[in-house]
Every structure is written in C-alpha cells, then in structure tokens.
Amino acid sequence: MLELATGSGLAMAAGVNAWIPLLLLGLLSRFSDLLTLPAGWGWLENPWVMAILAVLLVLEMTADKIPALDSVNDVVQTFVRPTAGGIAFGAGAASETVTVEDPQAFMAGGEWVTVVIGIVLALVVHAAKAGGRVITNTVSGGTAAPVMSTVEDVAAVGVSFLGITLPFLMIPVLILFAIGLWLIVRGVRKHRRMKQIDEAYGAAT
Template sequence: MDELTAYATALGVSAAAGLNAWIPLLTLGILSRYTGIIDLTGEWDLLEQTWVLVVLAGMGVADFVGDKIPAVDHVLHAGGMVIAPVAGTVAALAASGGDGSPVIVALLAVFTAEFAQGARAAFRPVSTVGTGGTATPVVSAAEDTGSVALSVVALAAPVLAALAVVGAMIAAAFSGRFLWRRWSARRSTRGPA
C-alpha cells in the first residue's frame, strides 16, 4: 500500500466510524481473520482476536438497537462525539498498515470521524422532530448500512471511498450552510422575542 492509498483508506474507515463507531473495527477484524482482503500487522492484529471481536460485536449490537429508539439515539450521539474519533483513529491506523505518516493518518481520522458524527448528530434531531420519531429506525439503518459499505469499499477501493467521503462532506457542509441561512432568515423576520 502506498501513502496515497493509506490516506484514502484512513479517510474511508474513519468516516465509517463517524456513522457507527463499532462497524469499521469489527469489519477490519473479521476481514483480517477470515479473508485475504486485509492483513492486520503488529499490534493491530489484536482486532482479529476472538474476544475483541465478541466485545466489538456486543457493543455494535447495543448501539444498533439503541440507535433505533428516539431519545436514546441522541444520548448515543452525544457519546459518539468522543467515541467516533477514537474508533476512527484506531481503524485508520490499523487499516493503513503503517504506510503514510501516522500523525497525518490520525489527524485525518479524527477530523473525518468527528465531521461525520457531528453531521449525523445534527441531522438526527431534525429527522426526529420532523417525523415524530418514526423515521429514526430507518435513518439509523441507513447509517449502519453506509458504515458497513464504506468500511468494505475503503479496503477494496480506497480512492473511490475517499472520493465518496469528500463529496459527502462537501454536500453536508453546503446543506448545513443552506439550512443555517434559512433558519437565521426565518428567525430575523419574527423579530425580537
């Protein structure tokens, strides 16, 4: 793996961690243990140990179920603001295989996972209020599916995953800016409270 591929892989798995912190770690461990798609080396091979896979699967199931319940999902997202960047950094460093600068990989991972988690946490209350919580399970399932897909694509086609992540980040930034302006304009027309 060259440096560019390492950075692209790091971008993909850390964005996946922003959507669901446990999925990229579990994906890396399973794929390293049972396939030839990735070979975790050094201390990172810990992710393919049975007890680690069981713990990650347990955390993943708890997150999967809890994230489908309105109000519980918001608590999980608050915790995710810390958990996602940590999980994203671990996944990125493990997946990059030591190629590229570990500092750049870690910084890229922290920023990307935090951005994805922040966008997710900002969008979810809008979805919950707008649908009375009925869309929460659907939105959560879409995030989980996206995390699995992004984790696998980041390993199989890293540049494609990186392009998708950058595109999604740009779209999220423009959407957030548009919604902020719209909200601000609506608030200013109401006058002082």
C-alpha cells in the first residue's frame, strides 16, 4: 500500500527531526498540488501553526549542531519526535498525493492505527539517531555534531519528499534503515563493552 509507504517516510523523518515533516505537510498542502490534507489534518496548513513549526525547527536544528547540547536535545525529543511521527504518519497516510488519489480505503481500518504505527516507527528512528550520535561524538570529541546534524536534516527532508512523491522507493529505504539500525546497535554495544573494560582496568590499577 502506497499510503503505508508515504506514512512511513514521514514518520521516519520525524524520528530524526520532529518538525521537518509536519512543516513540509503544511507547506505542500497549502502552496502546491503535490499533497492535499484531509479535513481532520487541515490545521497543519494554518499559517500560525506553520510559523510555530518553523520557529521550533530553527531551535532544534541549532541545538542539534552544538556538541553536548545535542545529546540533551535528544533526551527532550524522546517524547516529541514519536508524537510528531504519529501525527505525520496519520496525516500523510490519509492525504491525497501525486501517487495516491483515494486513501480512504486504507484509512477504513481506523485512523488511530496509523498514528500508533507512526509513533513506534519514529521512536525507533529516534533511538537509532541518538545512539549513533553518542558513538560519533565519542569518536570525534563532539566535532562531528554539526556535520552529522546537517546530514540528518537533509535526509529528513529527502525521505519526507520521497514518501510523498515516490512512496514505492521507501521499500529499499526501509531495508537500508534496518541494516543501519543493526550496525548502530552493534556499535553501541561494542562501545559499552570497551567502556566497561576500561573502567575495570582503571579500578585494577
């Protein structure tokens, strides 16, 4: 189902940056023919809502590029990004896009189901992002934070657009994400083991 792919792309983007997919949904619905939000999600294209989302986006993008502060931001966003993912998935899956003209059949199973899927998917992506940031900050001493954050922002915009315009391409993206997640989990575990070994060695000496 293309609706599922669209929602997945937006929820994954929210797991990286909560505000990019929500602002993108509002902008595209209001100013383009690429996407039309259903009535229940029309508030996303309200000018005041988009202005608030834009301010929040600037704040998060700034905080995420400052070493140490980026880790604090990830902790705060643990609650924000899954919520945004649920909203993005629900709104995206219910919208008419250039590839989906009648999403109502998909939504017949219940709108709350798509919101829950989005929350879970965004939470997993957020956990992977936070875990990966811990590794890169440790290896680089925090100097890689601005570069990593910029790459993540670009990826969030790209995946959001991909989910809306070419949702069938989300399948290989999801596969690559699963592989990347496995590598990150493996890296985090290795980092913890090395830290435990160093602490044990320090205590012994």
